[in-house]
């Protein structure tokens with residue numbers, strides 16, 4: 201099983217035969233103990249500290265289809281190194297484009313994505329309602345917006361409905377999370393701890409979706425709900441709508457309510473709330489564990505991990521675009 | 535349209551598999567088995583490292599719309615023998631069919647062929663393959679049917695799930711709405 205590697209410390213990454221070698225470098229330029237990672241075991245790299253590397257290393261990663269995702273000091277996702285596209289399929293590209301170009305076909309996919317996202321958001325709230333949290337009001341709001349999805353006349357109207365649902369959903373976070381307030385959702389920049397975690401988690405989810413798309417024949421730049429170009433790999437934005445409630449939000453609730461993260465793990469910078477170094481590690485680890493969690497997939501009758509579930513979602517989308525089976529989004533059942 | 539031995543093999547296994555593979559929707563990159571297969575091909579017979587024996591061959595059919603192609607790993611031109619190595623731990627009909635397809639292509643190109651030999655290093659066995667008249671008819675009929683299926687706009691239907699369990703497309707085909 202290939203693994204994701206997270207590089208938090210600054211250092212130098214190089215190729216040593218068929219192995220990656222990471223040498224941490226501290227603030228004074230002193231080199232630490234090198235760490236060797238055999239390439240066959242690497243799924244992708246997440247780079248949070250500054251990284252020194254040469255083109256030989258990137259060529260090596262590219263050949264092995266390993267991507268590198270970069271984050272800046274404020275945990276912003278800044279971009280990815282993706283190996284040259286390796287699973288091209290003309291028919292797939294043509295059909296994906298055709299579905300984007302036809303308003304009617306595009307709306308079908310976009311609505312399905314929003315419906316899936318809305319379902320999973322309300323599932324999260326119901327789960328916590330079952331555990332004594334008073335989120336009836338927000339659930340009611342989501343329920344009243346959801347039927348509008350089917351009748352949305354265009355993408356911007358659909359986005360508006362999605363925005364309303366999400367706003368209602370985030371309104372319940374304060375009730376679900378014990379010791380922190382959420383306030384309003386503030387993205388750029390996040391103003392408090394919960395918002396900082398949401399932004400960070402959403403980026404992690406985006407990169408997971410991007411990685412999985414990359415291992416299929418889908419083109420990550422052609423999307424349906426989001427406008428292509430909203431981000432370079434806008435299809436990853438589309439897919440993350442489905443998975444954010446399950447992968448990101450649940451992880452946030454857990455790490456905060458189990459007090460794995462506390463107020464002291466955050467720092468208030470000039471006009472933003474920032475996760476301290478240790479907080480990032482805690483969150484990333486909890487997120488990784490979430491991805492590795494497995495469950496028995498009903499239609500496959502096999503045990504699959506949440507991470508793999510994202511790939512399966514890509515398959516369903518491919519089948520829809522090829523006219524094989526109508527796409528039904530993943531719906532959380534628990 | 536290029537038709538090769540892989541498509542011929544998939545045609546016998548599952549039309550959908552063949553159609554997907556032809557349209558480059560492929561799953562082999564997720565499978566360890568293929569990787570292992572590659573290694574054996576490269577390493578079992580190092581004395582054949584001389585790539586001159588490799589042979590790429592093609593045959594355009596009458597309408598020129600269909601071209602049959604093959605990459606033969608080792609062709610002994612002097613004796614007219616096609617060699618093929620299989621990592622499989624069991625002999626398979628598909629291996630025979632593949633070699634017959636190679637023999638057919640060579641013959642149609644006017645090359646003198648005698649027979650084929652499949653080597654099974656794991657079994658320490660070899661299998662001799664000949665191309666009979668009935669085989670030629672079967673190959674030609676298959677090619678016609680393959681062309682028909684590949685020309686369909688629509689992906690062919692699934693097989694019964696019991697036949698799919700070991701297929702690399704299993705998840706692709708059977709993931710539904712969970």
Ligand code: SF4
Nearest residue numbers: 548551693698701707
């Ligand atoms: S999973 Fe079954 S239906 Fe799908 S390609 Fe394989 S054999 Fe054919």
